[in-house]
Amino acid sequence: MILQDLRKHLDAVLESAFHLLPIPAEPASLYDPVRYVMGKGGKRLRPRLLLLTAGLCGGKPEDAIPAARAVEMLHNFTLLHDDIMDNADTRRGMATVHEKWDDATAILSGDVLFVLALEQLAVQGAHAGLSDAVNTRLMQRFLEAIRIVCDGQAMDMDFERRDEVALPEYLEMIGAKTAALLRCSMELGALTAGADEDIVADCGEIGEHAGLAFQIQDDLLDAVGDTSKFGKKVGGDIIEGKKTWLTIRALERADDTDRLLLRQILGSGAAGESEVLRAIRIYHDLGVIDDAVRAIKEHYDNASQKLALFEESAYREEIKLLLDKLKVRDK
Secondary structure, rough: OOHHHHHHHHHHHHHHHHHHHOOOOOOHHHHHHHHHHHOOOOOOOOHHHHHHHHHHOOHHHHHHHHHHHHHHHHHHHHHHHHHHHHHHOOOOEEEEEHOOOOOOHHHHHHHHHHHHHHHHHHOOOHOOOOOHHHHHHHHHHHHHHHHHHHHHHHHHHHHHOOOOHHHHHHHHHHHHHHHHHHHHHHHHHHHOOOOHHHHHHHHHHHHHHHHHHHHHHHHHHHHOOOOOHOOOOOOOOHHHHOOOOHHHHHHHHHHHHHHHHHHHHHHOOOOOOHHHHHHHHHHHHHOOHHHHHHHHHHHHHHHHHHHHOOOOOHHHHHHHHHHHHHHHOOO
């Protein structure tokens, strides 16, 4: 298949899959927020990677639609609850559900999104004609990923109450909170195509490296990104005093003077523009920005090297192009 034709086909499959989501009409107070969340769009990165991985492993992307819906619903469930915990007002340029409705509605709508995701995965086997053993593996892997994502969120919350976090701990946290669902998406895509466990594991590694790179890149863009493109205020993590790849590496490397200044800025919870710029300047002076760029490249390179083990195809090329696009993203 020609690459351009594959991309058009995949776009059409995704558009149809999410346009025709089986979301009940009533009670409207429950399902209107679900339609609102799922209608926001976004990158659809996880379902796209899942469908591409199905093709990479010899299956048909359209045969993996229920699993693709499931991972996107699960992703939006996590975002909906994250927004409550973070008291976020906007998501993807629109009001969050708890802001547009209220916290109780957001919690309940998130819960039902979780259930709808499980319902989609439950019909995946029949949709693709999979064996009972593969159906069981699909559900096991999906549930495992959900638990790992919750583990990561709990770790992230714990970090907020701690003065010091080591970089390996942070990488473990983002590996759970961010990378686990990307890993799961590619593993599910491989499973829907009937791939053996070694191939499933290889696909999972690609997703994990991509997820780690994606989160470190988010941390970097928060400090040096273009606000008009990134969609967030530059230095937001610094203002909130969040533990990020940049802050942790800077605190490890700083001398006593800079470490004290950084702790004061991060600990205030309300840093002004001059303090944010001072912290970012320290990042530059300590080589932390350059280190982050190298870490991002290393993870994307690891993902690409694992991908190169697969037989050449339009699916492999499209995944490679997607990774390359993520590597240079500015939002």
